[in-house]
Amino acid sequence: xxxxxxxxxxxxxxxxxxxxxxxxxxxxxxxxxxxxxxxxxxxxxxxxxxxxxxxxxxxxxxxxxxxxxxxxxxxxxxxxxxxxxxxxxxxxxxxxxxxxxxxxxxxxxxxxxxxxxxxxxxxxxxxxxxxxxxxxxxxxxxxxxxxxxxxxxxxxxxxxxxxxxxxxxxxxxxxxxxxxxxxxxxx
Numbered sequence: 001x002x003x004x005x006x007x008x009x010x011x012x013x014x015x016x017x018x019x020x021x022x023x024x025x026x027x028x029x030x031x032x033x034x035x036x037x038x039x040x041x042x043x044x045x046x047x048x049x050x051x052x053x054x055x056x057x058x059x060x061x062x063x064x065x066x067x068x069x070x071x072x073x074x075x076x077x078x079x080x081x082x083x084x085x086x087x088x089x090x091x092x093x094x095x096x097x098x099x100x101x102x103x104x105x106x107x108x109x110x111x112x113x114x115x116x117x118x119x120x121x122x123x124x125x126x127x128x129x130x131x132x133x134x135x136x137x138x139x140x141x142x143x144x145x146x147x148x149x150x151x152x153x154x155x156x157x158x159x160x161x162x163x164x165x166x167x168x169x170x171x172x173x174x175x176x177x178x179x180x181x182x183x184x185x186x187x
Contacts, residue, residue, distance in 0.1 A: 005063070006063060032136055038067065038069075056150050059155075070155065072090060074090050093133070098129065099128035102125040105125050116176055117170060119169070120166075125145055127148045128140065
């Protein structure tokens with residue numbers, strides 16, 4: 001299976017219009033019981049995720065597949081280890097947040113689909129999610145702190161929402177200031 005690329009809003013000095021259209025399109029639910037296409041999507045998403053040592057999470061739309069499937073680390077968030085074990089990440093299919101708890105906390109987030117940009121975003125420190133696991137079983141899980149932030153970030157992708165859609169402070173490398181000012185002048 002050929003590896004898929006991660007779609008980005010921009011590349012170098014230009015906007016990726018085709019990628020942007022895909023990233024901005026809300027995802028549809030994966031069929032259950034899983035069909036061949038859903039199983040292929042799970043495999044492709046996992047493969048791309050595991051190939052990117054800097055990835056803490058990845059959503060199917062980021063590899064061009066408009067299905068409600070996410071994968072993310074559950075521990076070792078600071079590790080740059082490409083040999084991740086199955087117990088160090090989770091895959092959720094058709095996830096839904098059923099509970100948000102605590103006072104929202106601001107944290108800096110980056111995104112593989114918005115390279116070189118970091119944005120301060122308020123997120124809930126505790127969430128409960130219902131979804132299907134890789135075998136198609138219903139699961140209900142609680143996530144705390146950084147894991148909760150990652151799941152909320154990846155679930156944003158399923159709705160076509162990206163870090164550039166938040167109003168928090170943005171951190172841009174000095175050498176890229178002109179490019180980003182040009183992109184965001186219309187916002």
